[in-house]
Amino acid sequence: MCVGCGPDHPTGLHVTVTAGEGLTVSGSFTVTDDHQGAPGLAHGGILSLAFDEVLGSLIWLIGEPAVTGHLETSYRRPVPVGTTLYIGAAIDRVDGRKIYMSASGRENAVDGPVSVTASAVFVVVPATHFVEHGRAVAPSELSEAAAKVAEVNP
Numbered sequence: 001m002c003v004g005c006g007p008d009h010p011t012g013l014h015v016t017v018t019a020g021e022g023l024t025v026s027g028s029f030t031v032t033d034d035h036q037g038a039p040g041l042a043h044g045g046i047l048s049l050a051f052d053e054v055l056g057s058l059i060w061l062i063g064e065p066a067v068t069g070h071l072e073t074s075y076r077r078p079v080p081v082g083t084t085l086y087i088g089a090a091i092d093r094v095d096g097r098k099i100y101m102s103a104s105g106r107e108n109a110v111d112g113p114v115s116v117t118a119s120a121v122f123v124v125v126p127a128t129h130f131v132e133h134g135r136a137v138a139p140s141e142l143s144e145a146a147a148k149v150a151e152v153n154p
């Protein structure tokens with residue numbers, strides 16, 4: 001039920017992500033009427049969410065839980081409803097618990113015009129972070145997340 005990537009979320013972004021070479025991932029997000037802000041255009045906050053999701057996927061390559069500490073988004077072109085954004089993201093460097101990342105999203109093709117760029121600092125947290133700070137979750141929700149780490153980066 002993740003609003004970014006959960007396939008069963010009724011109005012979520014349904015972002016899909018594939019691991020690439022090295023510490024990179026490629027994602028895609030199709031803007032639907034559920035994601036509109038101004039008439040016919042994607043809402044900027046929704047686009048920011050799509051980037052948070054793709055950037056957040058990079059942590060599965062490292063295999064340590066981390067949360068977004070800082071996320072900066074630059075909107076370079078309007079994104080019409082119906083667009084598929086192809087988002088490439090990479091880990092640029094790691095400094096202690098801080099993971100510096102960047103991403104860019106291109107309109108309707110992997111080599112399409114750049115619509116949005118973003119940079120982020122994720123901060124590594126202990127797995128207990130989610131238990132201590134989140135609502136009570138079923139153990140299966142946490143074990144599914146932990147299994148995903150093992151699946152992506154055995």
Ligand SMILES: CCCCCCCCCCCCCC(=O)SCCNC(=O)CCNC(=O)[C@H](O)C(C)(C)COP(=O)(O)OP(=O)(O)OC[C@H]1O[C@@H](n2cnc3c(N)ncnc32)[C@H](O)[C@@H]1OP(=O)(O)O
Pocket residue numbers: 052053056065066067068069070096097098121123125127130142143145146
């Ligand atoms: C079981 C496994 C489950 C796994 C599930 C995984 C799911 C993942 C899903 C992902 C979903 C998608 C993603 C989401 O939506 S994640 C949801 C949105 N994000 C949050 O909720 C985060 C809320 N904030 C916090 O929890 C704390 O403030 C954190 C943990 C971030 C830091 O508090 P903590 O007390 O722990 O850290 P520290 O103060 O000792 O600082 C440590 C270092 O970090 C540096 N720093 C700190 N803050 C920032 C900042 N804002 N920008 C830049 N840097 C920052 C700081 O300078 C220091 O650096 P240095 O001095 O050492 O050089």
